[in-house]
Amino acid sequence: MLIKLIRIVLGNLIIFLNWIFPPSKQKRTKENQKIVDQQTKFLTLYQFHLCPFCVRVRRHIKRLNLRIKCKDAKRDSIARNELKEGGGKIKVPCLKIELNDTVTWLYESKDIIKYLDKEFIGSSSIS
């Protein structure tokens, strides 16, 4: 009970700090943003709103200026089932990558960030 309360307080504090200090966004031309938006159509992030690892990944997505669908696997039971059935476990964050008829469920915030950097860092950026 106490642990749950501490988690909620800390989670909300992280959300608040994230709101106060938003990451600076990578800039792209409209045309380049359109190309990147096409590529991110195939990505879905399964996450919990208050999970610090998810906040880290969401910040990174914002920093890279990516439009990636986010599904809340805590409150949305359909998303929770998709994650369990598809990925094999309820652990967040998890990035679902749908490419060329292959679906990959990428767990671990570190690995998700590494993947996004590899695919999108500096991708068509202005500066």
Ligand SMILES: N[C@@H](CCC(=O)N[C@@H](CS)C(=O)NCC(=O)O)C(=O)O
């Ligand atoms: N090492 C993992 C840690 C992820 C993690 O512990 N996530 C927690 C939420 S903060 C989780 O999914 N717990 C399963 C659950 O609550 O059902 C990462 O960096 O992504």
